[in-house]
Amino acid sequence: MTVDLSVEIGGLKMKNPVMTASGTFGYGREYAHVVDLNRLGALVVKGTSVHPWAGNPPPRVAETPAGMLNAIGLENPGVDRVVKEELPALRAFHVPVVVNIVGHTVSEYVEVARRLDDSDGVAALEVNISCPNVAEGGLTFGTDPDQAFEVLRRVREVTRLPLIAKLTPNVTSVAEIARSVVEAGADAVSLINTLLGMSIDIETRRPVLGNTLGGLSGPAVKPVALRMVWEVAGAVSVPVIGMGGICNARDALEFLMAGASAVAVGTATFVDPTAPLKIVDGIEKYLKEKGFRKVTEVVGLARRS
Amino acid sequence: MSWPEPEPSWNRFEARVLKVDHPREDHCLVVLEAPLIARRGKPGQFVHVRVGGEGFPVLRRPLSVAAFHPDRGEIELFFRIVGRGTKWLAQRKANDLLDLLGPLGRGFPTGPGGPWLLVGGGIGSAPLLSLAQAAQRRRIPVVVLLGAKQQAELVLASRFGELDARVHVATDDGSMGVKGPVTSLLADQLKQNEPPAVVYACGPKPMLKKVKEMTRGQAFPCYLSLEERMACGVGACLGCSCAAETTGTARATTCTEGGTGCENLVQENKVTDLLPGPVGYVRVCVDGPVFEAGEVSLD
Ligand SMILES: Cc1cc2nc3c(=O)[nH]c(=O)nc-3n(C[C@H](O)[C@H](O)[C@H](O)COP(=O)(O)OP(=O)(O)OC[C@H]3O[C@@H](n4cnc5c(N)ncnc54)[C@H](O)[C@@H]3O)c2cc1C
Ligand SMILES: Cc1cc2nc3c(=O)[nH]c(=O)nc-3n(C[C@H](O)[C@H](O)[C@H](O)COP(=O)(O)O)c2cc1C
Ligand code: FES
Secondary structure (H helix, E strand, C coil): CCCECCEEECCEEECCCEEECCCCCCCCHHHCCCCCHHHCCEEEEEEECCCCECCCCCCCEEEECCEEEECCCCCECCHHHHHHHHHHHHCCCCCCEEEEECCCCHHHHHHHHHHHHCCCCCCEEEEECCCEEHHHCCEEHHHCHHHHHHHHHHHHHHCCCCEEEECCCCCCCHHHHHHHHHHCCCCEEEECCCEEEECEECCCCEECCCCCEEEEECHHHHHHHHHHHHHHHHHCCCCEEEECCCCCHHHHHHHHHHCCCEEEECCHHHHCCCHHHHHHHHHHHHHHHHCCCEHHHHCCHHHCC | CECCCCCCCCEEEEEEEEEEEEEECCEEEEEEECHHHHHHCCCCCEEEECCCCCCCCCCCEEEEEEEEECCCCEEEEEEECCCHHHHHHHCCCCCCEEEEEEEECECCCECCCCCEEEEEEHHHHHHHHHHHHHHHHCCCCEEEEEEECCHHHCCCHHHHHHCCEEEEEEECCCCCCEECCHHHHHHHHHHCCCCCCEEEEECCHHHHHHHHHHHCCCCCCEEEECCCCCCCCCCCCCCCEEEECCCCCCCCCCCCCCCCCCHHHHHHCCCCCCCCCCCCEEECCCCCEEEEHHHECCC
């Protein structure tokens, strides 16, 4: 008996619920000869801005207990070059490509979305609202329900692509932000982005990261991520994409049972580039063994009273 | 001088440990059975090694290949035990399997002319050993300058000595060779009548910085092998960035021919103004780890 692994996330059709996490899988090309991209549910590419962004000074990564900190600073070559140089190669694969978009102002988000809406080979946009709002003194868009609403509302106006709002965990009530972006027109939400953290080298007596602060990811964040997915899935009616520390099928199934309709794998691919595919296989095996016919049957299973 | 052919076909390997040797308490030599890497790898390339078994620690560890033995299908890794990952690696036993990605990165560019002048500081001598072996195979004369804190740390000196290379040694405490930094040996060499055809250096950043200064404006090229903290090791995460020299002649790494707005950059072969920040960045894992000294800023 075969099990149906397909899911639909706010209009984005995927053959299975496993995606790559933005910023951890480049543009796919880096891994295409060792990972069969066609077997991914979706490929999410790096944060993309209107103009090229240089990123932060090194060091940009640091290992921490069961996790890592990164302060890449969203280095990217800008939307024009992504459209011209990266997306065409991906059209050779049968995998939906989701572009993660970033901006320093609302109008920058709008501009990237507009250009991507015009481009071939983009299946959906993931709006990364974990960026500092330059016009508002650097406060992160995603930590304020009104600003998060504004970004999604304005981006919604310029695109008919499925819109996924990527939420930051660095807030008091993630459910409140989730409700706000859904009201603004998001078709789905994804979470969590990285948790703000830092680390200090006691020999040099300086912060390890060039940027001082960085984002924590990997197994260390999984329980927090799972709790937030649980809260958000209970607060909104749109599909939720869960991520944060997922390393194997068991982790992924926990997120699905908490109410996520799909999952993304990030840090784990640094250890094992084939982790996303192993997770697809592992989910399928579990579903078969337990007699499920569709992956959608386990979504939110842990929530039933 | 030409860069080695890019190696698009890194792969993931289970490599069998053949031998683990501890020439010194905090140094370790691991011989691995890895035929494809042994045959295809180039001096200066590295492998990204998974440590700690299931799950922890999280990240792989980048290690240069210190020697390639294509005939036997073996490679050697030579490292200093500095933390959890290298400690775990040093505890491996013969017949254990190691999970590695490789061969990775852009190795040392080479040309037919000699002599090659190799400058290694501390454990930085590891990737230079494979380069000295390549020179030997190609019958190119090599001069090797090795520096370390003390004699005991010059573990690879005997390996260089087995080759047809002229080896000069400097130690901080004078326990072997000249007392002083390895760059003082370099200064002596550069005063000689016969200039080197090329200088290759690997070691701590302050040493590389000095080598860069000393070779600036010379008729021969100088190549440096850099280290930076890495996550993916294959160019996907932008975690291993090093500032590109804004006034130098770094390659426009994210540019391919004909990209919008970067044609002139490719032509001029500069990264100046490639990115809007104060500096552009290059990725040590795929654009390097070997760079022409003028390409990178070591400040
Ligand atoms: C391309 C390249 C080639 C290298 N080749 C060699 C070699 O041949 N021999 C050798 O002894 N060392 C080499 N190094 C340095 C080696 O990677 C580190 O010593 C090693 O990762 C330390 O791991 P650890 O767990 O023992 O230390 P920890 O300090 O516990 O490591 C913590 C984290 O920091 C990273 N890290 C710590 N020091 C370094 C460093 N110097 N460079 C990069 N990452 C670091 C680790 O990878 C890990 O992610 C190389 C580094 C690079 C980038
Ligand atoms: C090196 C690195 C780069 C990242 N870049 C981005 C990015 O460009 N845009 C984004 O929305 N999230 C980015 N993230 C966050 C991940 O997509 C993901 O939300 C987070 O890492 C949690 O998942 P994980 O624990 O599986 O890695 C990045 C994470 C890492 C580790
Ligand atoms: S380590 Fe990921 S790009 Fe170099």
